[in-house]
Amino acid sequence: MSWLLTATIVLYILGLLHSIFGFYRKRQVFVRLALGMVFAGFACHTAFLTLLGGARGHLPITNLSESLCFFAWCVSLAFMVANVRYRIHALGAFALPLVSALTILSQLAWDEQHTIPQFLRSGWVYFHAGAAFVAYAAFFLTSVAGVLYLVQEKELKGKNFHFLYFRLPPLQVCDELMRRFLFTGFVAMSLTIISGAIWAQQAWGRFWGWDPKETAALVTWAIYFILVNYRLSARWRGRWAAWISVVGLTSALATFGVNWGLHRYL
Amino acid sequence: MEHLVLIGLNHRTAPLDVRQKAAFGAERLAGALRALRACEGVAEAAILSTCNRVELVATVEEPSAGVAAMEGFLAEGSGIGRGELRDILYRHHGDFAIRHVFRVASSLDSMILGEPQILGQVKSCYGAAVEAQTVGSRLNGLFQAAFRVAKRVRTETGIGEYPVSAGSAAVELARKVYGDLGRKRVLIVGAGEMGEVVAQHLADSGVGAIEVTNRSYAAAQELAGRFHGTAHPFERLRDALARADIVLTSTGAADILVGRELVREVWRDRKNEPMVFIDIAVPRNVDPAVSEIDGVFCYDVDDLSSVVEANLAERVKAAAAAEKIIDHEVRNFSNRLRATRSAPAAMQIQGRIEEICRAELERCLRRIGPQDAKAVEEMEAMAARIAAKIAHPLLMELRDSQNSPEEHASAALLMRLFQAKDAK
Secondary structure, eight states: OHHHHHHHHHHHHHHHHHHHHHHHHTOHHHHHHHHHHHHHHHHHHHHHHHHHHHHHTSOSOSSHHHHHHHHHHHHHHHHHHHHHHHOOTTHHHHHHHHHHHHHHHHHHTOOOOOOOOGGGOSTHHHHHHHHHHHHHHHHHHHHHHHHHHHHHHHHHHTTOOSHHHHHSOOHHHHHHHHHHHHHHHHHHHHHHHHHHHHHHHHHHSOSOOOOHHHHHHHHHHHHHHHHHHHHHTTSSOTHHHHHHHHHHHHHHHHHHHOOOGGGTTO | OOEEEEEEEETTTSOHHHHHHHOOOHHHHHHHHHHHHHSTTEEEEEEEEOSSEEEEEEEESSHHHHHHHHHHHHHHHHOOOHHHHHHHOEEEETHHHHHHHHHHHTTSSSSSTTOTHHHHHHHHHHHHHHHTTOOOHHHHHHHHHHHHHHHHHHHHHOGGGSOOSHHHHHHHHHHHHHSOOTTOEEEEESOOHHHHHHHHHHHHTTOSEEEEEESSHHHHHHHHHHTTOEEEEGGGHHHHHHHOSEEEEOOOOSSOSBOHHHHHHHHHHTTTOOEEEEEOOSSOSBOGGGGGSTTEEEEEHHHHHHHHHHHHHHHHHHHHHHHHHHHHHHHHHHHHHHHHHHHHHHHHHHHHHHHHHHHHHHHHHHHHOOOOHHHHHHHHHHHHHHHHHHHHHHHHHHHHGGGSTTHHHHHHHHHHHTTOOOOO
16 A cells, blocks of 8 residues: 555656756646646545545544645645646646655655544544645645745846746736635635634533644634735735735644644644 | 759848849749749759748759759849859758758748748748649658648747747736736827837737827827727826726827826726836836836836847747757658658569569469369468568668668669569
8 A cells, every 4th residue: 555655756756857847948748747647646645545544444634644645635636726727837846846745754754653532533523634734735825826926026027037037927827826725725724723613612612722733723814814804905915915925824834833732633 | 863952042141132133922933933843854843932031942853953953043033143143042952951941941040030920931832832733742741841840849849939029028028917918908108100019919919908098189099990999088097097907108208107106096096906017118108116016017118128138048049949859850851751762662572572473373273273262262371471571581671771872772683683663
């Protein structure tokens, strides 16, 4: 079964290399090949996670290696959705390094230990953790789009018609991508917090306990809440929105990393 | 035995007035093609005549005599002296002629590298030659291959994707901000000549709507009529700005017409939607400081030329990749050409061997009288096997000698040995 994970890693890395080469040489053939490889890698990845989940009898997100692997799967899915919808040829070169790195880390840190304590065994784990991973993946792509926006904006404002000017997507395409993933991520994050609260009420008889991860999640949620609001009122778009989306990602990553207290199992 | 030759002159070897003298206008092209083919030793002929080049391509029996005949033909038709012609002509033979045709069709030999019109011009010249019935299988093959190569160069190197005129550079800049321009609104301020050229490019790029304003309302209406847009009086400039995504200015005003404060106000009305200013007026109509506002981009004539420059540099890079493709394609094409040339000999020899075997088989069957079907079948198979086994090493020898100097000698020897009749 672990050969499936190896195959996944190999395919993702091949996809990444083709993306970078296609980006550098501006050859769409390679970008298309890269997408094909990521599709194949994603299929292996899905098969691996399904088999793993079947063997262990729960969603594979209970230890570090499992959750890295699952997170990579979410980012890969979001990448493919974005690519099929917007055909941004530059995206692969920026999003695939993370996908490859996460799957490699997952294999390096592979851990056979996996348990969910009895009191956490509930249907909620699927919904709560699933939504959280979707939110992280969406926020990651939001910030990738934000970085692409900032760089291309700099080239256009600075009248710097060189390497990146030719290769990065149009500004409004970046902006649109940023908006879509921001809203998706925000909805998913809200669902994560709400489902977490309800689950906490059922498990421990209280909705909120200021556990470190809960607090971090709330801060992240607040940052994105402000961003979503300003976007809707059109006061912030373009450069500002791009900057905040990058700041938001650091908060989201911190939330992902804070794993003590009640969330020591992730 | 036919040879492919090409002679010609182009923008690099001859000045415009000489090129004009040498050119074959559409009305006399058919007559010229027939006259060229009627020249001594010329089997197939095609003429490529555009404002930047005049080239004669032909298959001839003997290269140097053929080229001399073609030069004579060109001197006679153009009235350019032979001596002068000798200095400005390039002459290519065999693989070099193939390469030249491929490079011309792929726009690597054009004045503006990668410009797309040349392929159409080559196609119509080929069409004229087909109509005048002066091309045969050799030149047909050459031109079809050239069209395929040109298409391959275009798609694989993207050489034509980099706009190299001010108008298309403006469109490219707008696309780099907006992506698709299908729902974008263009405002044209002023009705200058240069402005019109750029406006035409924007209109051709499929923008959503065009509005025109000018100090003279009549001129605005006239221009709006041409671009299927709407005209607005000059006093309503501010409202028009608030609606516009792309603003093209080319008035003769001495001062700044669109200042930073105005754009800031308008931009707020637009709910911070981005704006692109293309200011091709000299002196400027738009204050360059407007680009300090987030989401507002302002480009003047100099910026458009630096986009053009950058794009030309990209075309030069793409051309280097294109040359590699052409190297490869020339090799392929000339190998194929050789293979088809020796194919008739191979077929004749094989046919002769099969003929002998079949005749002997029939004679044998006549002698031994009626046999059952199984036995006849077996004998037929044996005859076919003998024919194939004798022919095989000979065909291999023919194929192996294809690219060597002994090619013709071994083909001729084999034909003689097997008493195969040469079709010629």
